[in-house]
Amino acid sequence: EEQKREWLVPLAKGSKFGAWALTEPEAGSDAANLATTATAKGDEWVLNGAKRFISNGSLADYVFVYAREPGTKRHEGLSCFVVPKGTRGFSVTKVETTTKLGLRASPTADLAFEDCRVPKGNLVGKRGNGWEQAMRTLNNGRLGIAAGAVGVARAALEAAVKYAQQRKAFNRPIGDFQLIREMIAESAMEIDAARLLTLRAAHMRDLGEDNTKEVSMAKLFGAQMAMRVTDRAIQVHGGYGFSGDFDVERYFRDARILGLYEGTNEIQKLIIAERVLGPTAKK
Ligand SMILES: Cc1cc2nc3c(=O)[nH]c(=O)nc-3n(C[C@H](O)[C@H](O)[C@H](O)COP(=O)(O)OP(=O)(O)OC[C@H]3O[C@@H](n4cnc5c(N)ncnc54)[C@H](O)[C@@H]3O)c2cc1C
Structure with missing residues (x-):
């Protein structure tokens, strides 16, 4: 205390x-x-x-x-x-x-x-309790990263929607093109899925339950989702998405860390598999 x-x-x-x-x-x-x-x-x-x-x-x-x-x-x-x-x-x-x-x-x-x-x-x-402390801290931190993945992806989707409504090509807003609409739909769906995984893990934490697997799922899916959503946001912006004049290029760059720190994507997969399949024979 x-x-x-x-x-x-x-x-x-x-x-x-x-x-x-x-x-x-x-x-x-x-x-x-x-x-x-x-x-x-x-x-x-x-x-x-x-x-x-x-x-x-x-x-x-x-x-x-x-x-x-x-x-x-x-x-x-x-x-x-x-x-x-x-x-x-x-x-x-x-x-x-x-x-x-x-x-x-x-x-x-x-x-x-x-x-x-x-x-x-x-x-x-x-x-001597450092390992347990570190793992507990990481588990909480990963939940924050999962939420951060939802955040950066939401910002990217909002930017993509705004741009799709404003930008015209072939005399129509690009948001009229079905291939653009598909990107928006995929991103909206994936963001919701990541958000729900994150909320579940957070709810389990509130209940005091072991949420290690659920946190790893939320972080892993969130990190992968944020890469796809920020990439699509650049695609919707065309060449302007690659330029420094729009925020989407920064969202894309910032999203890349999510699958690296506080346990890489591979480490999250190992954690999930251990809880689903059991430990490997060789420790
Ligand atoms: C911007 C940034 C901020 C950071 N902030 C902090 C911080 O505040 N505090 C802190 O302590 N650390 C911090 N880190 C460190 C971060 O957590 C580590 O970089 C991360 O855990 C990966 O370790 P590594 O870079 O040594 O990669 P490595 O462990 O060398 O991994 C290299 C590759 O091998 C893979 N790999 C490793 N082991 C296995 C395995 N068993 N099975 C399959 N694949 C495997 C990895 O997934 C990765 O793809 C930060 C890193 C960055 C880049």
Whole structure:
């Protein structure tokens, strides 16, 4: 409760900004391969390692960093630590904004920890419970991404509808052409399907039920759907859709991240299959 008061309240109010650091150069989909270490020394934890692709890592007031106690492997010995901006030994080694395909308003940062000391009290929750915490956080985050997929797709469809009503070719609004109407219909249907998958997963969360499979379905379908819908929106705009003068090219670029972060499309398929088919023989 004390930790929630100190860190969560300002984050929720928006007076402080946070970042969440799990991924490393050698630990993306295989997050349990993470190598950043946290060593208990006196009243402190000493962190050493590197994090990759951390959203807003260069801006955050606090970074929530996953690290393992030396000598532990895979899911064991992991904990989450709060590292405030400016802590000695913590540095931002790279920031990418406008050079990446999309999501250019959100800086993506690489972080380094070199004998970075934080007080014992900066360990979040229970010592050694980091894997479970990370999976729970990802499950909630994926629900937000599924909703984001619906959002970007809705914006793309709205733009396509408006354009189809205004643009004329062969003396008629292009929205009269059946091939254009088909694109609009397909997009409207897929957005609704993604929205319903998302609402189901969110409802299950409200009921306190295990929604892991349903969240993965909503995120996977949402990510795939958003690519198709934003692509169609460009198609409806013709060459203007490719130019920087209309928003649809940005929607298309921004949608691409949805199937990559917080678990790629392939990882969501593995999660769904495990729950439908059972675990694979080889773990
Ligand atoms: C813009 C951006 C923002 C991000 N923000 C954050 C953040 O805030 N915090 C954070 O911790 N991370 C963040 N990430 C990292 C992101 O979550 C990882 O990039 C993602 O999990 C994939 O890891 P990877 O890039 O190492 O790819 P890899 O794991 O190397 O995957 C490469 C390919 O192999 C496939 N693959 C891997 N394993 C399997 C398997 N078992 N079966 C089938 N296919 C497989 C993948 O699906 C993918 O197609 C961000 C990434 C980006 C690009």
